[in-house]
Amino acid sequence: xxxxxxxxxxxxxxxxxxxxxxxxxxxxxxxxxxxxxxxxxxxxxxxxxxxxxxxxxxxxxxxxxxxxxxxxxxxxxxxxxxxxxxxxxxxxxxxxxxxxxxxxxxxxxxx
Amino acid sequence: xxxxxxxxxxxxxxxxxxxxxxxxxxxxxxxxxxxxxxxxxxxxxxxxxxxxxxxxxxxxxxxxxxxxxxxxxxxxxxxxxxxxxxxxxxxxxxxxxxxxxxxxxxxxxxxx
Numbered sequence: 001x002x003x004x005x006x007x008x009x010x011x012x013x014x015x016x017x018x019x020x021x022x023x024x025x026x027x028x029x030x031x032x033x034x035x036x037x038x039x040x041x042x043x044x045x046x047x048x049x050x051x052x053x054x055x056x057x058x059x060x061x062x063x064x065x066x067x068x069x070x071x072x073x074x075x076x077x078x079x080x081x082x083x084x085x086x087x088x089x090x091x092x093x094x095x096x097x098x099x100x101x102x103x104x105x106x107x108x109x110x111x
Numbered sequence: 112x113x114x115x116x117x118x119x120x121x122x123x124x125x126x127x128x129x130x131x132x133x134x135x136x137x138x139x140x141x142x143x144x145x146x147x148x149x150x151x152x153x154x155x156x157x158x159x160x161x162x163x164x165x166x167x168x169x170x171x172x173x174x175x176x177x178x179x180x181x182x183x184x185x186x187x188x189x190x191x192x193x194x195x196x197x198x199x200x201x202x203x204x205x206x207x208x209x210x211x212x213x214x215x216x217x218x219x220x221x222x223x
Contacts, residue, residue, distance in 0.1 A: 031210055042115075042201060042214035043154075088153065092210050097161055098169055099144065099210060103153035 004032075004072075004089040004102030012108040019076040021105040023089030024069075032065055033090045034074050037104070043088065046074075076107075084109045113138045115215035117202050123221045124192055132187045132218050134202030141207045143185040144169070145177065147198040148217075154201065160185055161207065192222040 004025045013019050023032070031050050035043040049056045049065045049072065056063045062075040076083055086104045115136045124130055136143065144159040146169075156169030160179040174196055176188040185204075189196060199219050203212040 033210060035212075040199065040217065040219075042216050043203075043212075044214070045211045048211055090154075090210075097142070097159060097167065098156055099159070099212070100156070100170070101146070101154035103151065 004091050004100060006087070006089060006102045006105040008105060009103070010106040010108070012110055013079060014110050015079055015081060017079055019079050019083065019107055019109075021074050021087055021107070023072045023074070023102055025072075025089075025091050025100075025102075026070065027093060028067070029070075029091045030094050031092050032063075032072050034061075034063060034072075035088045035090060035101075037086045037088065039085075046087075079107075079109045081109050081111060083107060113213065115202055115204055115213050117200075117215040117218050119218060120216060121219050123223065125223055126193055127191050130189050130192060130220075132189075132200060132202075132220070134185045134187065134215060135183050136185075136202075136204040136213065137183065138204060138213065139182065140204035140213070141182070142205045142210070142212075143179065144203045144212065145175070145185070145187045146201045146203065147171065147196075148201060149198050157187070157200075192220075194222050196220065197222050 004023045007022045033048045034046045037043045060077045088104045090101045141162045145157040146154040158177040160166045202215040205212045
C-alpha cells in the first residue's frame, strides 16, 4: 500500500501562528492532495500538487513535495480559529486509479 | 448547487439485514468512490468507479458491493452487514484525471 502517513497526529498552536504538517508515502505517486475535515463532516479539497511540481500556493496554504524523500508538507500561515480541523493527505499512483488517504493530523487553534 | 448527496445520513441496523446506502452527484463526474472512516485508521477506499458499468476494488472491499448503472448514482450495498462494518461512510466524486474529489456529508452506520 502507498498509504500516506501524516505527522504529527495532533497539533495545537496559538491563533496567528503558522501550522506545519507533514505527509510521507511509500511508493511513487502521480498526484498528492490535501483535504480538510471539520468534525465528522465530509472532506473538503484544499490543494493538489503533481509529482513534477515542488511547491504550490493557495491563499494561506503552501504545499511542498519532495519526491526523493517521498514526503509533502502543508503550511497554513497566520492560523485562525476556523482552521481547527483534521487534515489528510491523499495519493494516487501512475496507472492506478485507487486513492490512498493517510490517517490525518488533528489541528487545534487556540484563541 | 454542485453536490454529492448520501442517504440515509444515519442508520442503525442488525447483523445480516441487507442495506443500501445511496450516493448521487449532480456534477456529471465520471469517477465515484466509497470510503469508510474509522478512528485511528483514517479513510480507506472501499470501491471506486471510473465510469458507468466500470467498478473496481479499493483497499477494503470485503463485505461490500457496488453498482454503477447511471453516471450520477453509485450505491453501496451491504448484503449481510456485520458489527465490524460499523463506521462512517463517505461517497465522493471527481472528473477523470483530476482527483480533486467532492465528498458527500457522510452516513453513520451502526450494526448491532
